[in-house]
Amino acid sequence: MPSKQIYLGVIGVGGVGTSFLQQLSKLPSPPTLVLLARSSQTLLSPAPAYSPAIPAGDWQTASANPSLTKSGALSPSEIVSYLSSAPSGSRSVLVDNTSDPALASAYPQFLKAGISVVTPNKKGFSSDLSLWKDIFASAASGGALVYHESTVGAGLPVLSTLRDLVATGDQVTRIEGVFSGTLSFLFNTFAPVSASSEAKWSDVVSQAKDLGYTEPDPRDDLNGMDVARKLTILARIVGLQVQSPESFPIESLIPAELASLPGTAAGIQEFMTRLPEFDGQMTALKEQAEKAGKVVRYVGSIDVAKNEVKVGLQQFDKDSAIAGLKGSDNIISFYTQRYGSNPLIVQGAGAGGEVTAMGVLADLNKVLERL
Amino acid sequence: MPSKQIYLGVIGVGGVGTSFLQQLSKLPSPPTLVLLARSSQTLLSPAPAYSPAIPAGDWQTASANPSLTKSGALSPSEIVSYLSSAPSGSRSVLVDNTSDPALASAYPQFLKAGISVVTPNKKGFSSDLSLWKDIFASAASGGALVYHESTVGAGLPVLSTLRDLVATGDQVTRIEGVFSGTLSFLFNTFAPVSASSEAKWSDVVSQAKDLGYTEPDPRDDLNGMDVARKLTILARIVGLQVQSPESFPIESLIPAELASLPGTAAGIQEFMTRLPEFDGQMTALKEQAEKAGKVVRYVGSIDVAKNEVKVGLQQFDKDSAIAGLKGSDNIISFYTQRYGSNPLIVQGAGAGGEVTAMGVLADLNKVLERL
Incomplete structure (x- = not known):
């Protein structure tokens, strides 16, 4: 050429x-x-x-x-x-x-x-x-x-795959996945599939912060906004008229009591210091899922027919692909008319400079x- | 434009x-x-x-x-x-x-x-x-x-993904996967992860043939040549000089005694009639894997550094992505320098007209x- x-x-x-x-x-x-x-x-x-x-x-x-x-x-x-x-x-x-x-x-x-x-x-x-x-x-x-x-x-080949599905006339019915490497790591560590973990939520957050897996202010991951932005993009490619990432429900993992702490170094430090007060809530969520033989994960999903976009916690079977995710990997499942009951899945590292x-x-x- | x-x-x-x-x-x-x-x-x-x-x-x-x-x-x-x-x-x-x-x-x-x-x-x-x-x-x-x-x-976005990895300078170290929808269905049915199955190999082949999942002559799937051709393509994109799909080991699932039956309707019928004689061999393979807590799957793999392409049976941990495959899905894992220990994975239906x-x-x- x-x-x-x-x-x-x-x-x-x-x-x-x-x-x-x-x-x-x-x-x-x-x-x-x-x-x-x-x-x-x-x-x-x-x-x-x-x-x-x-x-x-x-x-x-x-x-x-x-x-x-x-x-x-x-x-x-x-x-x-x-x-x-x-x-x-x-x-x-x-x-x-x-x-x-x-x-x-x-x-x-x-x-x-x-x-x-x-x-x-x-x-x-x-x-x-x-x-x-x-x-x-x-x-x-x-x-x-x-x-x-x-x-x-x-x-990961996410948008190109979705655009190809749409451009060739497939009907995308649902998109579901783990879209944040940070939240993937937090939940894979906090509630692993293989062994029951005694890990406290605040310790896992602290560990992720020390490893550089979170934003400098971990609330920028925990508020779900990054995931909501990604869902907004996917939904728009499918043809949904999503006005903004604020126009659908986002479940924030920031305790309401700590949401208004300033984003200053002191504010972040106070957030990390007070986060253990809320460990009981997260442990209760984990145990509730465990009783049902499941694990809790932070996911985003789009139901195209219902014109519904959601971001938040959900329970998954332990043998599901989402539950089995490792490290800070992302997974994105495209359910379409042509692919039928088994979705087209793309999985792997969804963050990192390289x-x-x-x-x-x-x-x-x-x-x-x-x- | x-x-x-x-x-x-x-x-x-x-x-x-x-x-x-x-x-x-x-x-x-x-x-x-x-x-x-x-x-x-x-x-x-x-x-x-x-x-x-x-x-x-x-x-x-x-x-x-x-x-x-x-x-x-x-x-x-x-x-x-x-x-x-x-x-x-x-x-x-x-x-x-x-x-x-x-x-x-x-x-x-x-x-x-x-x-x-x-x-x-x-x-x-x-x-x-x-x-x-x-x-x-x-x-x-x-x-x-x-x-x-x-x-x-x-x-599935397999070649485009691999070409992007190569073109942007990533080092692909290994590719591994299930590349045949037919063989995926056969092994997912013959040796499922969740329950121990009493299914006989010949019955599963017969069922797949009746469902139209195999070629008219099932030996065209069982000989592994279709998988070998796919591996040849992937290996060449990575830069390996694979002379032909016959230039590396392919484990055929056709019993040697039945390989020379003609490809005529009568030959195919005789193949199906005599296949049960060899059920014991396949059951032994399944049980051997089960004793190790694993399942047997038919996979293709490329080890780039060793310049090694292989097609055949391997045992996989029950919680691995390959073992957990459903229906007649394909799964392809790309291990690369940038993606580290967790591969980039593409999964979903790998056959069908639509x-x-x-x-x-x-x-x-x-x-x-x-x-």
Whole structure:
């Protein structure tokens, strides 16, 4: 296939961003990296020649290169303007490796200008329905592409599979799964299938926090919002008009008494200190499930016919795939007309810099194939 | 995206072909069907106008349309010639819904002529390594695309996932799974996890045959060749130079004494009649596994570092994902450097007209997006 010249702007050099740049640098024929932005710094290849390129594998020392332009933080409009000045016949792609809602809400600007967007950032796809619609309408009008596989299940083939099912005319009836690596780890440890565990909930949370499996404030995992955002995306792909992740029931695992503690270091510490007061409630839930020969898990589900999205605790048979999940794995089951009573299942690590970046890079490869 | 005019030739109207045409007819903007071939008949839109098109949803009555050209069976060269006379600026795609090795060995001709190929036919990708290489080299030289997702696991996202892992630089270390819906059903029924089963092997085979789950001659499933072909494809995608599916060990489940019975109706009947003589051997295998707290399953595996491909019986822990498989589901586990100790798993129906056709149509959609 004849391939156009592709110019790449990458925002974010956190865990995912760093892995992405590393993986990008090892592609046999990578696109030309011309913009690399981190919080307050932007590195640019001088326009309009877009030369020299920024070396993706060596970006940390590239800012010392006098041939590259250094700038402070650029606004989304400024980035659109820079990337859309690419020479005629070439195309530009934005890779957003942040979780920034402001940048996400500017995707329509990029897309209308013909700049494709690849991102693991959930915000653009799981906020107001109007933004979702604006993103896809803008892509169509600008002749640009949007890929966001890593917004659900990191590098696992979740969205691509669901889009294929829908595009080929299968009827998706139900989607169910464990969508949070953090909550997967917490429940697999707190209520394992194989042995009855004496573990206290607060100890498990504390352990996960120490291992870096939770957000700095574990309440950002325990509130269920991350799972709700993923369900919002899946439901919209199936065609449900979900207004926002707040428009369906989310069962929060934060005790009401601790919800209003501030998100400061002191507030987080007080949360962790007081969490043991509520261990009895979680143990009761675990024991109740055990009496029924089951285990408790934190899941999301979509019932398409009922137009119902739910996020929260449910009991599962011990020999079910969800109960048998290991470590911090995700599992997503698609029930469809064609697949019948046994769902199509995708399972594996659903978080982590390397596998998330892999999903972003695989998306970028698809965009490069199509542009 | 501006889309080119795409002309489609479809070969085969068996179980997969029929489902494919049905699904194709429901696409919002399907490509133009200009050639439809079944064993001894070919229906064509008169070239060079390629008009009128063949109605995909109504192909069975279309042969009565006097505006369409009827012909006997065309050779691959004749089909290449017909499809490559498409007007300048348009593109053609061959969808091969047969399992014909002769047509598969002609893929390079199609591809060199710029005709893309989409197929669930394993033969082209699992025969001699020279044909595999010729196919992909021809695609590159002809600027055409080849997609064959449904050659492994039907519509399950198996090959696309593996190609993404490889293309983004992950190190695939091991692939393991149950790749045959028929053998999955046989062992899930013969040696279920939950209850000890008194089922005799020959009865289970007979039941599967009656349900239409086996090939007309069950030895075509029991010889392991179908699984070996799938493993050959996966191994080649990972980069192993597998010469042919005969170049690694395949454990056949056909008793040696019955292997040489002819493939005629009488031969098949004698096979089924004499199979009970060998029930003791299979029961012994089952009981041996049970003593170790395990179950026996027919699996394929690839150890990349050892360059080792194997197909045959293995014992699995009862709480393993492979042991817990239901019905005639497939399961494929990818062990990679990035995914660590817990593999990326894809599971679900790996056979059947509807889900296989869905994989073919999803591939076709990707080709349409890229052409």
